[in-house]
Amino acid sequence: MSIPSFGRLVRFVPKSGNDILIGEPTDKNVDVGAATLAGKDVEVSVFSGSSVLSPGSSTGKTEVIGRVLSPLAESEVGTIRCIGLNYVQHAREAKMTLPDVPVLFTKPSTALADPYPAPTVIPKHTLKDDSCDYESELVIVIGKKCKNVSEATALDYVLGYTASNDVSSRTSQFAQSQWSFSKGFDGACPIGPVLISKELVPDVGKLHLRGLKNGKVMQDCGLDDLIFSVPKIVSFLSQGTTLNPGTIILTGTPAGVGFGFSPKEYLHEGDEFAVEILPYIGTLVTKFEAEK
Secondary structure, three states: OOOOOOOEEEEEEEEEOOEEEEEOOOOOOOOOHHHHHHHOOOEEEEEEEEOOOHHHHHHEEEEEEEOHHHOOOOOOOOEEEEEEEEHHHHHHHOOOOOOOEEEEEOOOOEEEEEOOOEEEEEOOHHHHHHEOOOEEEEEEEEEEOOOOOOOOOHHEEEEEEEEEEEEEEEEHHHOOOOOOOHHHHOOOEEEEEEEEEOOOOOOHHEEEEEEEEOEEEEEEEEHEEOOOHHHHHHHHOOOOEOOOOOOEEEOOOOOHHHHHHHOOOOOOOEEEEEEEEOOOOOEEEEEEEOOO
16 A cells, blocks of 8 residues: 555535545645634645545645544544653653653554544543643644564655644543543544654654643643654654554654643633644644533
8 A cells, every 4th residue: 555645635515515535735834723613714725535535636625624633533533552751851740760662551543533523532530630731732643554664765755744732631640550441532533633654744843732721831842852752653663563554653742731830721611722833834723522
């Protein structure tokens, strides 16, 4: 399977109907997440394919986004891989020693979620804990099956990148040594708003990430602060393990998460959180609701 050629892909439902479409925004500079949040029309050149893994080519038709979806469907991602403690500044914030190898935990595919306007739901059983937290992250998307790959060839298997909020229940997290339960609830992995080709960003260290809670900047860091690079992460996770096309890998979060503040900056019903990765990816917006 070869890696398809594209710039920025968005998966969406158009204003004109209910079909799920794939395409490229006609404005190469538009921040899809910020524009749709502001109620602006975002025009997309529709592709012939039905998945970012095989998007096809431009049909010559355009549509306006009615609702942004996660770049990949739940059925495509399999087990979601996540790397913990992967920024130097976050390790210092947590007063933890820098790891020698990537720290892996997983989320189930049912944690995958769409960006705004889909709500991010705080699970009912965690409400009493008042510890819903955010983590702004870059996501690697695998485009070609790989196993036992070297760091030198790892990028050959990468399709591109998007953004995620690794939504976490801190009380549940700190009660266990494994993090999959506390970070794997339904909807705890919104991704988007677009998938960008690795060709747009040969060096992810040149990207800049911010996390904003209700418009206030909480996280602000260049991706040159990553402890383990994209090639290192892909190579490490592929040792003895097949990574299928569609596999997504969250690469960790920088300093500034809610539990690091005093008082804590946790999330509640009505809060809005934005993960901004510039250039190209734009803003992943999520609005939080308490489960009824």
